[in-house]
Amino acid sequence: MTKLTADTFISVDKLTTHYGERLILDKLDLSVRQGEIMVIMGASGSGKSTLLRTMLGLNRPTSGQVKIMGLDVTNASRKQLYQFRRQIGVAFQGGALFGNLSLVDNIQLPLREHTNLDANTIRIMARMKLDMMNLSGFDNLMPSELSGGMVKRAALARAIVMDPQLLFFDEPSAGLDPVVAAELDEYILELKQAMEMTIVVVTHELESAFRIADRITVLDRGKVAICGTIDEVKASNDERVQNLLNRRASREQVTPDEYLELLTRVQATRPHRGDIDG
């Protein structure tokens, strides 16, 4: 396996985050190698979205480090963060397309903001990405006129319009029917092969994960339950992993004390999502 010798692209080191007073990620370690598709899985509430947001520099952790392409994202200045974010692409769960811009304007936006290319070149580049995502011909539709699968593909097209080295994809198959979800997985695989991107996918869909992953990390209550190849995950004896694989609820593990704590936790204050202090 060549991947073992490839350099580490993302390294997460003892990452701890809180949501108000509640512990979300608990001294989490993770590393992603260049050129691989890493799928982060877990039930809802396992902290996978928080991990993603922290890796993007949207949330600040309580302690620990996230190093991506040599930059410590958790302690970076705003300027460094913006510099770093120009080299990555992010596709959000709901697409996060701008409702007042047409599809092609959405795709062109990063190019318009960050390059000095003329309008024609920008249009051609945007069209190429639309074509890759099989969206050509829909240039002037508004996001509200697109179907769920099209929105995800458009989000993906926008994420890769700057040809990033690193792509994050939040829940590619959530809210899609299985056929469209499988189609989207094909696009992700295509991106990895054609553009040699390193791709981090956050999902809770098993089929999707098994289709695209080079390695899978299963999160459980803020900790890594297992990290390995598909076969390793499937062969794991870990109860939590097996629960996830077999879609069993893991309620029996809650002790009365924990249950009491859970009930009294309601008052926990909300944390700040995204910083507003510039």
Added chain:
Amino acid sequence: MVRAITRLGEKTIEQLEHLGHLTVFLMTVISKLFVFPFRYRAVLQQLYFIGAKSTFVIFLASITIGLALGLNLYVELSRLGVQDRLGTAVSLSIVRELGPVITALMVMGRAGSAICAEVGIMRSDEQLDALECMAIDPFKFLMVPKFWATLISVPLLVAIADVIGVFGGYIAGVVIFDVPYGAYWQGVYTSIDWQHLNMGLIKSLVFALVIVWVATGKGFLLHLDKAGVYGAEGVSRVTTQAVVMGSILILFFNFLVSAFMVA
């Protein structure tokens, strides 16, 4: 009893915290108001939405206010035999108080609510996060154009409202009743001087800032809302809050500016 006091304290701290976030938000926008590059195109779009599209509502609101004011003041003034002073009474009330306040409340309700909902949806849809992740500063990209457009639109709308309102008073006094038109206009022209216009201008700028601040800030801080509801429900609640808070702040600052400038 102790519980009630504790609850009150909790609420107060909550509100103060929220106000603190709003203030930080405002300071951030202001610090970026003059940063290059200036987004003409975005400002233009916002001018269209906030200014041009509000003109007709402002026209309706101010003409009716002018008419009503003219009718009411005529009745009182003619009782004293000084209906010739109607122009003075109408123009002073409109230029100093009603023009700016009515305009600001209308803009808060029409454009302010829409801005708040728009920004709120962008927050709950992760569009603001998407901007961040595209290395586009949401403040410069979204907020600054809205601030400029509102700061330009509201004074212009107030001027339109003033003129239309005075004209409404003219219709009531001169056309419907028997005030000589010369007396009316002389009353308007001689009683209004730069002090009154100054007050109108200061008020309209203050109100503009309140409108755009509350509208964008409330939407932007949707995720910090204590009720913790995202999506459509959260957006609608925050929008209602913004309109109520904005309207009350407008009336409060109206009093404050009046008090300062009269004193």
Added chain:
Amino acid sequence: MGKLKLEFFVGLFVIIGLVAVSYMAIKMGDVRLFEQPKYYELIGRFNSASGLKPGAAVEMSGVKVGRVTDIQFDAERFEAIVTMEIPNHIKLTTDSVASVRTTGIIGDKFIKVSIGGEEEFLEPGDQFEQTESSLDIEELISRFVFSAEQSG
């Protein structure tokens, strides 16, 4: 098309707004930006300018011709110095009288100028030789009551 519409309406809005602003500033606020000075100033000293305000009318034969621009107090002679502007084409004789009058009982104060019979005219910056101060209604009434008591 959409672009054109947007710019057209914004342009229209700004034009209407600016027209309203300039109307208010020039007509109501008496801000003179482009007008050349068509007026000259005269000064009147009054024992009392009570109730008179800057911007008040200067009337001749009941017609408004000019306006009061400034009111100061002369601490040496205990008089009010009223500066007023008169259109260039109206020449006032040196013996013209300026008096502070009131429209109606509680109306605006204004300055009434009555022309005299001299051959010479007042130059810009000159003072009226004769002035009448504002009539104080309370004073008038008390004087009337007082004289009635005396005669009765």
